[in-house]
Amino acid sequence: MAEDIRPFRIAIPEAAVNDLRDRLARTRWTDEPPPAGPTDRPASGPVRPDRWYGVPSAYVRDLAERWRDSFDWRAQEARLNSYPQFTTVIDGQTVHFVHVRSADPAATPLILTHGWPSTFVEYLDLVEPLSRDFHLVIPSIPGSGFSGRTRGKGWGAVRVARAWAELMRRLGYDRYGAHGNDAGSIISPVLGRIDPEHVIAVHVNQIFPSGDPAESQGPPPEDTGYQDLPHSFTGPAVHDGARQERPRVLRHGPADSPAGQLAWICRSLAGVDPDVVLTNASIYWFTGTAASAARFHHENGRASAYPNPTTFPIGLASFAHDFRPVRRLAERDHRYIVSWHEFDRGGRWAAHDAPDLLGEDIRRFFTCLSGR
Numbered sequence: 001m002a003e004d005i006r007p008f009r010i011a012i013p014e015a016a017v018n019d020l021r022d023r024l025a026r027t028r029w030t031d032e033p034p035p036a037g038p039t040d041r042p043a044s045g046p047v048r049p050d051r052w053y054g055v056p057s058a059y060v061r062d063l064a065e066r067w068r069d070s071f072d073w074r075a076q077e078a079r080l081n082s083y084p085q086f087t088t089v090i091d092g093q094t095v096h097f098v099h100v101r102s103a104d105p106a107a108t109p110l111i112l113t114h115g116w117p118s119t120f121v122e123y124l125d126l127v128e129p130l131s132r133d134f135h136l137v138i139p140s141i142p143g144s145g146f147s148g149r150t151r152g153k154g155w156g157a158v159r160v161a162r163a164w165a166e167l168m169r170r171l172g173y174d175r176y177g178a179h180g181n182d183a184g185s186i187i188s189p190v191l192g193r194i195d196p197e198h199v200i201a202v203h204v205n206q207i208f209p210s211g212d213p214a215e216s217q218g219p220p221p222e223d224t225g226y227q228d229l230p231h232s233f234t235g236p237a238v239h240d241g242a243r244q245e246r247p248r249v250l251r252h253g254p255a256d257s258p259a260g261q262l263a264w265i266c267r268s269l270a271g272v273d274p275d276v277v278l279t280n281a282s283i284y285w286f287t288g289t290a291a292s293a294a295r296f297h298h299e300n301g302r303a304s305a306y307p308n309p310t311t312f313p314i315g316l317a318s319f320a321h322d323f324r325p326v327r328r329l330a331e332r333d334h335r336y337i338v339s340w341h342e343f344d345r346g347g348r349w350a351a352h353d354a355p356d357l358l359g360e361d362i363r364r365f366f367t368c369l370s371g372r
Contacts, residue, residue, distance in 0.1 A: 003170055008085040008096060008146065010077050012286050017073055020258055020285060024068035027259040032057040055266040063266065064259050067278050076279045083124060087146070088170060090163045093155070096120070096146035097139035099171065100131050108200070108366055109173035110134040111164055111191075115182020115348075116293055117265040119145045119283050121276065122181065122351045129359045133367060134177075139167060141183065143292035145283045150292050156299035157183075161191040165198065174198060177366045181205040182348060183296060189334070192312045201313040203339075203365050205350060205358070206322065209329040210306070261290050271321075272349050315339030315365040317358055319346030339365050 083098045098120055101107075110130070114122040120138045130136055140147040142155050142163065164187070168176050177200050180188030185204040192202045262281050269277045284290045314334050318324055320343060331337060341361055346354030 003088070005086050005088045005170060008087045010080055010085070010146065012073065012077060016286055020282070021068050023258050024064055027064060027257070029057065029061060029259075055263060055270055059270070060259070060263045060266055063274060063277060064262055066274060067258070067262065067281065071275065071278045071282075073282055076275070076282070080121070080124075080279075083127065085146075088167065090166050091159065092151060093142045093163065094148045095139055095142060095163060095167060096148075097137055097167065098124075098127075099138075100127055100136045102131050102133065102135050104133070107131075107133055107135050108370055109137065109168065109171070109176035110362075110366065111137040111139070111168060111176060111178050113139065113160075113164070113178070113180040113184030113187050114141065114144075115180075115184055116141075116144070116296065117268055117280060117284065118182065118349065119280050121279055121283070122349065125355050126351055126359045126362075129355075130363065133363055135173070137168065137171065137173075137176075139164065141187070141293070141296060143295055144289050145287055145293075147289075148287060148292075149289055150295060154299055155296060157187045157190045157296075158194070159299075160187050160296075161194050164191050165195040168195075168198065175200050177201050177203065177369075179203040179362055181351065183300075186300065189310055189314065192310060192314070193306065196312060199312060201315065201338075201366065201369050202310075203315040203317070203362055205317055205319065205348075207314075207316055207325040207330040207334065208323070209326070210333050258285050261285060264290070269349065271347060272352050276352055309333050309335040311335050313338045313369055315361070316341065317350070317361040318342045319348075319350045319354060319357070320344050321347035322350070323348075338369075 084100060085096065085098050087094055087096050089095070112123045112126075114120055120140045123136075123138045127136060127138075141160055142148075143150040164178070175198055178188040178191050179202070180186070181204070185206040186208065188202045188204055192199045258281070261284060262277075265277065265281050265284070269280065284293065309332065313336050315338060316325065316330070318341065324342070327340070339361075343350075343354065343357050346357055350358040
């Protein structure tokens with residue numbers, strides 16, 4: 001049946017694991033250019049990509065050697081398989097997801113959407129604390145990881161959101177909440193727009209402004225206290241822009257070279273625990289989805305913006321080392337912001353480096369709305 005939901009278990013062939021190690025051992029490394037712009041390695045804190053040249057080669061080489069020599073994929077595979085996983089076909093596309101039901105039958109269903117180059121792994125450390133209050137659905141965005149390569153065009157935020165609405169219907173959830181980070185912060189509000197009868201509220205890590213990006217340059221005095229948007233967004237904008245404008249140009253290198261894929265992923269995941277980076281890199285490598293995942297930004301960049309603000313309840317958890325939204329622009333695009341919290345630690349991947357703050361903000365936001 002078209003609506004079949006089937007159990008799924010990760011089982012990467014040993015030949016694929018050995019091939020990965022062999023390719024890593026034969027990597028042809030390039031020279032390191034001279035530093036430019038901000039320093040590559042700050043006095044304290046995580047590795048920071050040089051704004052002009054990207055992640056330092058030494059950092060990528062260290063990670064590649066770890067991936068080849070000491071990273072234990074089988075241990076990570078066993079950990080991932082400890083969570084109940086499933087697949088179903090929606091709109092002609094396989095959708096992979098984790099589904100953890102709370103022991104509380106009255107718990108609120110909650111769908112959590114990852115970003116790029118993250119995967120469903122992003123939220124696994126939040127499963128235990130959040131499943132006390134929520135039935136959790138953690139899908140892989142079509143084109144990413146175990147959802148496999150997309151088979152057609154148009155898999156931007158709107159089409160993904162429609163798939164999420166259908167997934168929640170198939171799981172029997174009539175009313176549910178949505179949370180997202182990075183790409184998930186784009187998809188989740190769209191889900192609230194297209195499924196208003198069932199989405200009770202949306203919680204995100206970023207509120208990206210609609211309209212002309214130029215209006216976000218140089219916040220006026222009333223926005224003092226927010227990070228300068230060019231500083232916090234230029235790197236990801238260039239990074240996403242290359243994939244958005246020319247997705248075919250970049251697909252062959254990451255698909256053929258694990259070190260090339262790792263360098264591209266490190267641009268966004270720098271500072272995250274090395275085994276988390278390598279687990280995500282392994283998933284993209286073994287599933288061959290580096291190129292299809294990149295198409296999300298291309299498809300989404302071609303979509304038309306919504307002319308009207310959202311009206312559902314929305315909550316923000318904004319972290320210290322991430323894009324900081326300007327409130328006046330957020331309130332222009334979202335009429336009913338009911339929770340706005342800014343934290344003094346954590347970054348783009350707060351589910352990894354500030355899970356206590358993110359988990360509690362999600363729990364408090366939805367439980368307060370439901371009155372539980």
